[in-house]
Amino acid sequence: MLDNVTINQLRAFVAVCDQGSFSGAARELRRAQSAISHAIGALENAFDVALFERNTRKATLTAAGRSLLPDARGVISRTEEMKMRAVSIAEAGVPQVSIAVDTYFSRAHLIECLRTLQADFPTVAINLRMTTMQGGERLVLEGTCALAVTITDVPELSPGTIERDHLCDAQMVTVCAPSHPLASSGGPVSREEFGRHIQLVVTDNQPDAEKTQQGVASERQWWVNDLGAKHDLLRGGLCWGHMPRHMVEEDLVKGTLVKLQRRAWHMRALTFMISHRRGYSFSECETRLVELLGRCHASQRGKTREKVVRGR
Numbered sequence: 001m002l003d004n005v006t007i008n009q010l011r012a013f014v015a016v017c018d019q020g021s022f023s024g025a026a027r028e029l030r031r032a033q034s035a036i037s038h039a040i041g042a043l044e045n046a047f048d049v050a051l052f053e054r055n056t057r058k059a060t061l062t063a064a065g066r067s068l069l070p071d072a073r074g075v076i077s078r079t080e081e082m083k084m085r086a087v088s089i090a091e092a093g094v095p096q097v098s099i100a101v102d103t104y105f106s107r108a109h110l111i112e113c114l115r116t117l118q119a120d121f122p123t124v125a126i127n128l129r130m131t132t133m134q135g136g137e138r139l140v141l142e143g144t145c146a147l148a149v150t151i152t153d154v155p156e157l158s159p160g161t162i163e164r165d166h167l168c169d170a171q172m173v174t175v176c177a178p179s180h181p182l183a184s185s186g187g188p189v190s191r192e193e194f195g196r197h198i199q200l201v202v203t204d205n206q207p208d209a210e211k212t213q214q215g216v217a218s219e220r221q222w223w224v225n226d227l228g229a230k231h232d233l234l235r236g237g238l239c240w241g242h243m244p245r246h247m248v249e250e251d252l253v254k255g256t257l258v259k260l261q262r263r264a265w266h267m268r269a270l271t272f273m274i275s276h277r278r279g280y281s282f283s284e285c286e287t288r289l290v291e292l293l294g295r296c297h298a299s300q301r302g303k304t305r306e307k308v309v310r311g312r
Contacts, residue, residue, distance in 0.1 A: 005046045007079055012039035012073045013051060016059050017069055095285035098127035100136035100148040103202075103227040105293075106170065106246045106270060113292035121285050132202060132225055137162050137275050145285060148275040149293065163280075164273040167294050171245040174271045175257040177237035188263035198222055200230050200241035244270065 015025035016036065026033040042053050051065035061069065093191045096118070101110060101209055118124060136148030149167060155163060176182050182189060182197060203223045223238055224230050233249070234241055235256050241259075251257035274290055276282075282290070 004209055006041065007076065009039045009043040009046075010075055013043055013072050016040065016052070017061065017065075019059075021059050024122040041221070074103050080254050083162060089231060095121045095283060096127070096143040097110070097283075097286055097289055098147070099137045099289070100129040100131045100145045102136055102149050102154075102272070103130055103132055104170070104244050104270065105149050106244065108246065109295075111291070113289060116292055117289050120288055124285055132227070140275055140277060145275060146280065148291070150273045150275045152271040154271050161277060162275050163278045164275050167272040167274045167290070169269040169271050172242045173248065173252075174240065174242050174260040174262060175234060175248055175251070176240040176260060176278060177235055178255060178258050179237040180240060182240055182260055185257045190263045194240065194260075194262075195219060197241045200224065200233055200239035202227055202230055214226070298311045 002153050011029065012025060012031075012035075015028045018024055019025045019028050022036050022040070023033050026036045029036070033217065040051060047064075047068065049064040049068075050062050051068065053060040071090070114126065114128075118125075129136070129145060131139065131148070133151075133154050134157055134249055136145070136150050137154075139145040140148050140162060141158060152163065152164070152166075156164070180197075185193070198220045199222070201221050203225060211296065222233070224233065226248070230241060232241060234243065235251065240260065248257050252259055274293070
């Protein structure tokens with residue numbers, strides 16, 4: 001029976017409640033009073049409950065009616081929202097963003113950017129892929145994604161096809177667990193000393209992907225293809241490695257990871273690029289997202305920052 005409930009019946013129900021009478025609802029909705037009475041009767045039959053008391057001249061809600069009124073208002077509100085979205089889509093089409101984002105990019109910043117984008121473009125359809133190394137540009141070449149957030153030191157798959165534009169920089173830190181031997185070094189650690197211990201390195205899981213060795217100091221390496229797994233293994237005290245500062249900031253405060261000072265080993269910032277096919281024309285929605293993503297760590301610009309590697 002509930003399948004027979006219509007939006008017009010719900011509007012009549014709400015109007016009677018708001019106007020206090022069937023005649024008032026009829027004037028509000030510009031319908032005959034008999035039509036309002038019929039709509040309420042049909043609604044009561046569908047719900048199998050009485051919505052209004054029948055022994056009073058004023059439209060007085062029953063207990064069931066009071067309980068169902070907020071639901072009726074909610075359905076009407078959602079219907080109006082749907083209509084507005086449909087109008088927006090009809091006028092401008094559905095804005096779409098398909099983007100691959102490297103796992104080293106700040107997840108919190110990405111979420112905030114997507115939240116803002118959704119507020120600016122309520123009808124936007126987003127295809128988001130989290131990738132590692134060359135994975136993002138591979139999706140661009142395949143046509144799965146139009147854009148990719150890539151790290152500049154990652155080898156380009158097809159320089160003649162893919163174009164990269166600077167997006168933002170991020171800080172990296174070298175860390176290990178407090179139980180790791182390097183944590184008790186008592187001062188800056190030489191590259192040679194780092195090389196005596198197992199380094200945890202994130203690598204591309206594509207079999208034909210070109211490997212990057214930026215920031216690698218040890219001959220003894222464990223490779224993982226997931227940044228979250230690297231984070232867990234580092235906290236487990238098994239290895240040392242480089243991590244984005246935004247991902248380990250809380251660990252450094254709590255002491256679950258410690259920052260290692262490097263001696264005579266100078267590093268640069270981790271630089272993110274936005275990759276796309278050459279000649280690609282950005283939509284208004286995509287332009288806005290790139291603008292938001294590029295604000296990463298904007299509050300830190302102009303401050304003195306430690307030099308860190310672009311690689312991993």
